[in-house]
Amino acid sequence: MAASRDRRPGFSRRAQYSLFLSYILAVAGATVGLVLLVLSQFNPPAFAALRSAATEVTAPVSSGASAVIRAVASVPQTISTYFRVHDENAALRAEVARTHDTLVQARIIVRDNRRLRGLLKLRDVTPKVVTAARIVSSSATSTRRFGVLNAGRWQGVRPGMPVRGPDGLIGRVVETGPNTARVLLASDPESVIPVRRIGDGMPALAAGRGDGLIDIRSVGTTNAHLEPGDRFVTSGVGGLYAPGVLVGRVLKRGADNAPAVPFAHPDTLDFVLVSEPFLPPPPAAEPQEVPATPTPQQGSQP
Amino acid sequence: MTSALQPFGPTLPRSRARALPWATVMAGSLVSIIPVGATLPLMPPFGLLMLLAWRLLAPLALRRWAPAVLGLFDDCLSGQPLGSATLLWTLCFFLVDLFDQRTIFRAFAQDWLIAAVAITFCLVAGRLLATPLGAHVETVLIAQIAVSILLFPLASRAVAWVDRRRIAE
Numbered sequence A: 001m002a003a004s005r006d007r008r009p010g011f012s013r014r015a016q017y018s019l020f021l022s023y024i025l026a027v028a029g030a031t032v033g034l035v036l037l038v039l040s041q042f043n044p045p046a047f048a049a050l051r052s053a054a055t056e057v058t059a060p061v062s063s064g065a066s067a068v069i070r071a072v073a074s075v076p077q078t079i080s081t082y083f084r085v086h087d088e089n090a091a092l093r094a095e096v097a098r099t100h101d102t103l104v105q106a107r108i109i110v111r112d113n114r115r116l117r118g119l120l121k122l123r124d125v126t127p128k129v130v131t132a133a134r135i136v137s138s139s140a141t142s143t144r145r146f147g148v149l150n151a152g153r154w155q156g157v158r159p160g161m162p163v164r165g166p167d168g169l170i171g172r173v174v175e176t177g178p179n180t181a182r183v184l185l186a187s188d189p190e191s192v193i194p195v196r197r198i199g200d201g202m203p204a205l206a207a208g209r210g211d212g213l214i215d216i217r218s219v220g221t222t223n224a225h226l227e228p229g230d231r232f233v234t235s236g237v238g239g240l241y242a243p244g245v246l247v248g249r250v251l252k253r254g255a256d257n258a259p260a261v262p263f264a265h266p267d268t269l270d271f272v273l274v275s276e277p278f279l280p281p282p283p284a285a286e287p288q289e290v291p292a293t294p295t296p297q298q299g300s301q302p
Numbered sequence B: 001m002t003s004a005l006q007p008f009g010p011t012l013p014r015s016r017a018r019a020l021p022w023a024t025v026m027a028g029s030l031v032s033i034i035p036v037g038a039t040l041p042l043m044p045p046f047g048l049l050m051l052l053a054w055r056l057l058a059p060l061a062l063r064r065w066a067p068a069v070l071g072l073f074d075d076c077l078s079g080q081p082l083g084s085a086t087l088l089w090t091l092c093f094f095l096v097d098l099f100d101q102r103t104i105f106r107a108f109a110q111d112w113l114i115a116a117v118a119i120t121f122c123l124v125a126g127r128l129l130a131t132p133l134g135a136h137v138e139t140v141l142i143a144q145i146a147v148s149i150l151l152f153p154l155a156s157r158a159v160a161w162v163d164r165r166r167i168a169e
Helices: A013-042 A048-120 B014-033 B046-057 B066-078 B084-102 B108-130 B138-165
Strands: A129-138 A146-149 A162-164 A169-176 A181-185 A192-197 A203-208 A214-218 A231-234 A246-250 A257-262 A271-275
Touching: A013 B066, A013 B084, A048 A129, A048 A146, A048 A169, A048 A181, A048 B014, A048 B066, A146 A169, A192 A246, A214 A246, B014 B046, B014 B066, B014 B138, B046 B066, B046 B084, B046 B108, B046 B138, B066 B084, B084 B108, B108 B138
Parallel strands: none
Antiparallel strands: A129 A146, A129 A271, A146 A181, A162 A169, A162 A271, A169 A181, A192 A203, A192 A231, A203 A214, A214 A257, A231 A246, A246 A257
């Protein structure tokens, strides 16, 4: 089929003008898009209201669909559990017998630890859990990694609160609506989390890569050697993430920098906990009295 | 059943015939609300696929300013910075206009090629706008582009199926 070269819709002036007007409107739309883009580059949380209005509408749908999928997914699991129950029982009994000694030892250590901490008058800061909710959907088409949480301001969720799953850290809240919140996942390219290595406490930063992994970057003064299997937990530096939450396990050997697999995967089938920031945010600095223009000193001329 | 089978049957009212393309593109954007905690950005942008299919199969179905509004809707849902789809989808329409002027022969293969160019442009530009250059998303992005291009015939099928219902406008 040959394309027609003439783009005029006919001899009608009205049709020609309306086509011309539609092109002008399209250019205007592109310009508006450009302006919005520049504004959101300089101030990413701008237009959060628009986005949260959209998620307010879509999150209930996602929640409902997620509930249906959970119900369907639980059927084969229940059946397989029913058939595996005998073997599982035997395996669990064996494991209980095997770990009994370790458990007793661990109880003694915990009691000792509590006593020694009492002697040292250490004050533990336990972050208060705000709410338990689900990640109901995620930005599956975008290179950014966001999740939508089905709890918001009415449940006490505020921007900046850390989010953790049953296996480890998931991310932090960046925008909140009345009933939904947007979570920046730990694997997002713009997420950075202060961590330390289990074992020697070596400080590092866990920065998202965007491909589901996180980069562990050493911040120590000496050369750090990262080995496969090194596990990293949050260090509590900065006061946002409570210390001791699992973040990632190193995949490949590296000096100062190595990719790691996050422990927690945002899964719509499981609950996540939103907690308050580990330390309260510092009070806003008092604006100092500064004269608008420095007063020229009289008689400074020699 | 369809109006194509009943050429003299009752046609869709004008307003509904106008609204159908909009509704299908918005439905494409809404695919991103499915309850999946995606670790990788592999899902194709269905809104863009539907938009391109409409533009290439039925060029007059959507006004030239429609991609800006539909793009804004997509931005609210997709997690990209607001304004990226608004800008890129409109530029895609201009791109297809350019191809319309220059191509002499057009069949579905050419349409698919044009759609492939537009999809690649949108996804690469969207990645450059949304994520810092150092992020390791290129491999996944290439996979996403490939999946999107391969799914375009399916989107065209869907659009053709809907378009048959609003044919007598």
